[in-house]
Amino acid sequence: DGGITQSPKYLFRKEGQNVTLSCEQNLNHDAMYWYRQDPGQGLRLIYYSQIVNDFQKGDIAEGYSVSREKKESFPLTVTSAQKNPTAFYLCASSSDRDTYNEQFFGPGTRLTVL
Amino acid sequence: AQSVAQPEDQVNVAEGNPLTVKCTYSVSGNPYLFWYVQYPNRGLQFLLKYITGDNLVKGSYGFEAEFNKSQTSFHLKKPSALVSDSALYFCAEARRGANNLFFGTGTRLTVIP
DSSP: OTTEEEEOSEEEEOTTOOEEEEEEEOSOOSEEEEEEEETTTEEEEEEEEEETTEEEEOTTOTTEEEOOSBTTBOOEEEOTTOSOOOEEEEEEEESSSOTTSOOEEOOOEEEEEO | OOOEEOOOSEEEEETTSOEEEOOEEOOSSOOEEEEEEEOTTSOEEEEEEEOSSOSEEEOGGGOEEEEETTTTEEEEEESSOOGGGOEEEEEEEEOTTOSSOEEOOOEEEEEEO
């Protein structure tokens, strides 16, 4: 999974709680991404960041928040406003903003709402 | 709107036979196209990409893909399938100058011993 770590691997949340998923990369990549994966729907982009202290909403940002205070870290917070948070969450990075560069993915965090 | 289509949810092939996983794209002009593979409970691994140039792209693990502009397709192929190729395969596209990838819904490949 190429220099990107995600923690925890499994996460259980009670309804109404906020949780934060960790993503760290040691590839010196500028761009980082968060995706959500649901069965039969492929990957959908939540947020992305092309540079420190800057990030943009993706296709399904509602109920999520991110920060990019350091180049190597891009944590994702799943808030209580996210109505259906149970999913597999994948973090990725690429060397720069140009999308001809392949993205490197972490191993994922599986979030389950109890 | 940009999108890629993977028309088959499931592909079964016998070990040793050639395999094809289909992908069509809809971006006009010259898209960037990618194939990724996902093993159970793991992240995605990059296999290959088409940016420009030769329409036949060779990638990891003996996979290749052919960019066909007239058919707007980018099918993934391998001459001889291995049981270890069994996984979920995703096609993705990006428009030049855009900020992110658009993924297909995935095709589950099962190689039967």
